Amino acid sequence: MSDCKFEILSPAGSFDTLVCAVNNGADAVYIGGQSFSARKNAVNFSNEEILSAVRYAHLHNAKVYVTLNTLVADSELKEAYDFTAFCYRAGVDALIIQDLGILHMVRSYFPDFEIHASTQMTVHNAAGARLAKEMGFKRVVLSRELSFEEIKKISRSVDIELEVFVHGALCMSYSGQCLMSSFLGARSGNRGACAQPCRLPYTLLDKSGKDVSGRDKYLLSLKDLCLVDEIDTLRECKVTSLKIEGRMKSSDYVSIVTSIYNKYRNGGKVSGEDLSILKNIFSRSGFTKGYLNADTGRHMLNYNQNNDKVYSNISESVKSLADELKSITPPKIPFTAKACVSMAKPMELTVCAMGKTVNVTGSIPAQEAVSVPLTEERIISQLAKTGATEFELGDAAITLDEGVSLPVKEINELRRSALSMLTDAVCLPERLGVNGQFQPCIGSAGFDGKVSFNAEVMTLEQAHAAAMAGFDKVLVPYSLYEKHKAELDGLPALAAVILPPIVRDMNPVDDDILPCEVYASNISQINYASGHTVTADFRINTFNSYAVKLLKEQGVHSVCLSPELNLRQIHLLTSSLPAELIVYGRIPLMTVQNCVVKSAHGRCSCTDDVYYLRDRKGVKFPVFTHKGSCTNTIYNSTPVYMADRLSELPREGICAYRFIFTTETPDHIESIIFNYKNSLKYDGDFTRGHYYRGV
Numbered sequence: 001m002s003d004c005k006f007e008i009l010s011p012a013g014s015f016d017t018l019v020c021a022v023n024n025g026a027d028a029v030y031i032g033g034q035s036f037s038a039r040k041n042a043v044n045f046s047n048e049e050i051l052s053a054v055r056y057a058h059l060h061n062a063k064v065y066v067t068l069n070t071l072v073a074d075s076e077l078k079e080a081y082d083f084t085a086f087c088y089r090a091g092v093d094a095l096i097i098q099d100l101g102i103l104h105m106v107r108s109y110f111p112d113f114e115i116h117a118s119t120q121m122t123v124h125n126a127a128g129a130r131l132a133k134e135m136g137f138k139r140v141v142l143s144r145e146l147s148f149e150e151i152k153k154i155s156r157s158v159d160i161e162l163e164v165f166v167h168g169a170l171c172m173s174y175s176g177q178c179l180m181s182s183f184l185g186a187r188s189g190n191r192g193a194c195a196q197p198c199r200l201p202y203t204l205l206d207k208s209g210k211d212v213s214g215r216d217k218y219l220l221s222l223k224d225l226c227l228v229d230e231i232d233t234l235r236e237c238k239v240t241s242l243k244i245e246g247r248m249k250s251s252d253y254v255s256i257v258t259s260i261y262n263k264y265r266n267g268g269k270v271s272g273e274d275l276s277i278l279k280n281i282f283s284r285s286g287f288t289k290g291y292l293n294a295d296t297g298r299h300m301l302n303y304n305q306n307n308d309k310v311y312s313n314i315s316e317s318v319k320s321l322a323d324e325l326k327s328i329t330p331p332k333i334p335f336t337a338k339a340c341v342s343m344a345k346p347m348e349l350t351v352c353a354m355g356k357t358v359n360v361t362g363s364i365p366a367q368e369a370v371s372v373p374l375t376e377e378r379i380i381s382q383l384a385k386t387g388a389t390e391f392e393l394g395d396a397a398i399t400l401d402e403g404v405s406l407p408v409k410e411i412n413e414l415r416r417s418a419l420s421m422l423t424d425a426v427c428l429p430e431r432l433g434v435n436g437q438f439q440p441c442i443g444s445a446g447f448d449g450k451v452s453f454n455a456e457v458m459t460l461e462q463a464h465a466a467a468m469a470g471f472d473k474v475l476v477p478y479s480l481y482e483k484h485k486a487e488l489d490g491l492p493a494l495a496a497v498i499l500p501p502i503v504r505d506m507n508p509v510d511d512d513i514l515p516c517e518v519y520a521s522n523i524s525q526i527n528y529a530s531g532h533t534v535t536a537d538f539r540i541n542t543f544n545s546y547a548v549k550l551l552k553e554q555g556v557h558s559v560c561l562s563p564e565l566n567l568r569q570i571h572l573l574t575s576s577l578p579a580e581l582i583v584y585g586r587i588p589l590m591t592v593q594n595c596v597v598k599s600a601h602g603r604c605s606c607t608d609d610v611y612y613l614r615d616r617k618g619v620k621f622p623v624f625t626h627k628g629s630c631t632n633t634i635y636n637s638t639p640v641y642m643a644d645r646l647s648e649l650p651r652e653g654i655c656a657y658r659f660i661f662t663t664e665t666p667d668h669i670e671s672i673i674f675n676y677k678n679s680l681k682y683d684g685d686f687t688r689g690h691y692y693r694g695v
């Protein structure tokens with residue numbers, strides 16, 4: 001039945017948890033270092049602990065992946081390089097990364113270091129997986145929103161390892177596309193500091209302001225995922241790795257969940273008892289199978305539940321099961337030893353385990369015994385004193401001259417040094433070595449032309465208004481262009497198409513209708529550069545100079561920088577490409593597969609219309625529903641406004657100012673460009689975004 005062996009990949013926030021995961025059947029464990037880890041709050045590993053983690057895991061046939069999956073600013077790249085170098089030398093098996101600059105750095109300096117594309121890269125289709133492979137990734141961690149059919153299609157079309165979340169928390173937004181926590185509280189999910197505003201209650205209002213959800217509900221709080229009874233289906237999808245979420249979770253949780261997934265790793269019927277243990281150790285009002293059956297709706301949400309209640313009491317029996325699992329210790333690793341003690345020569349010792357052999361020679365020559373000579377038994381008994389190590393003595397062959405003596409201390413030291421070298425031999429993979437010292441990226445966009453005013457719009461009416469108001473370019477979503485190509489091509493401003501951030505394999509973009517200029521909203525779309533003028537849009541999360549350099553190498557023509565950068569970071573970024581800065585508009589905070597209107601109404605009523613989510617403070621966030629896909633984009637409550645501060649933005653290499661129009665009327669669009677041409681202050685609510693704070 002099981003021709004493919006799954007990897008069970010467990011989370012660990014501490015060394016103790018890692019040990020529990022390995023002892024309960026994890027084939028690999030992912031951990032974070034002290035910086036650059038997408039779980040800033042988790043008890044992350046110090047460098048010393050990473051060394052111990054690799055040692056422990058490798059001695060017990062498990063792998064260690066380190067998450068370096070946050071966006072990294074230019075000022076932090078050297079530290080990221082140093083940390084990568086440390087992990088590389090420590091024998092970490094792979095790095096899980098998000099940032100394109102980190103990708104560039106790892107490929108340049110650590111060409112044989114295995115890399116996995118974090119779910120933060122929003123790889124969700126075959127084109128994305130193919131590009132990830134071309135860019136050097138060994139594995140992609142797929143977006144959690146995919147169905148079984150889609151996963152299967154990706155695995156059939158691209159020869160790359162696929163890692164799929166099977167258990168634990170789900171995010172409401174596509175990972176890598178969530179700026180909610182970042183813009184609401186300056187705690188960026190992309191920087192490992194998500195404050196989880198999706199777990200708070202909201203009210204859904206329609207266009208007229210009418211409450212359509214009925215009191216505050218947890219409209220964005222998904223239940224936890226559990227796929228333990230879908231192992232057979234996942235095998236059909238040719239998934240490589242089953243990922244358990246939860247680096248913030250306790251060792252109790254990790255032990256129980258790992259051990260249950262290990263128990264069912266070959267499939268089979270899951271007992272009711274095991275399911276209730278999983279629910280008891282942690283769940284949010286039961287589990288969901290997520291998007292795997294392509295079936296969204298309220299049933300996936302922890303809709304009516306206050307999230308404080310989910311940390312319910314763990315039952316005594318589950319607690320004692322956890323204690324039992326945590327006390328499991330792996331068997332010691334047997335090693336064979338060959339020792340040779342000859343007169344007037346230092347002792348020689350050869351030890352072997354797990355396919356590795358180590359030879360050591362002592363420093364003191366054996367002497368003629370004055371009283372009691374050394375015996376074979378004595379040597380064996382000293383070699384067997386492996387104490388707290390992972391080893392135990394198996395077969396031993398001793399060659400010993402008669403009547404010699406050697407201090408016991410010498411035998412002990414030889415044993416210790418041999419076992420330490422054996423551990424290194426077992427634990428440290430052979431690697432090419434680091435390819436040079438880190439150099440900061442010096443890019444030059446070579447652009448000093450006029451700054452273009454680019455207006456992103458959502459409707460035809462806005463497109464006309466923007467073109468008439470004097471914008472140089474009008475950026476329209478693909479769905480609008482598809483319907484009104486001729487009219488948009490005839491505008492007095494150039495029309496460029498913003499490709500959808502999410503393009504499911506069953507619903508592809510019609511490339512034939514695209515205009516010359518396109519904006520790539522996902523890494524899978526930078527390949528359009530072979531036939532189009534491509535701007536890597538802000539959704540690609542370009543955060544540093546090396547990320548821009550990588551995009552340039554991929555043929556991209558310009559880049560809209562991440563709206564999470566502050567002014568200082570932008571000044572430090574030496575862009576190899578002409579760069580666009582968002583200077584006006586509501587930033588999209590969430591890209592949501594699970595339509596909030598459908599969840600509230602019980603059925604989809606998407607009409608390409610706008611709704612609002614109102615939070616507990618009365619702040620209203622526009623929700624655009626996308627007819628056809630029944631998905632949403634949730635925007636910030638207020639626009640970024642910089643008309644009176646344009647002089648503070650960097651000039652060098654900046655080719656365009658980007659305006660994002662969402663709910664604006666044609667008159668409003670006209671007044672906004674007037675304000676920007678005249679550096680006027682704004683008389684409504686606005687935000688400076690991250691320009692003066694950053695994340």
Ligand SMILES: [Zn+2]
Nearest residue numbers: 595604606630
């Ligand atoms: Zn819908």
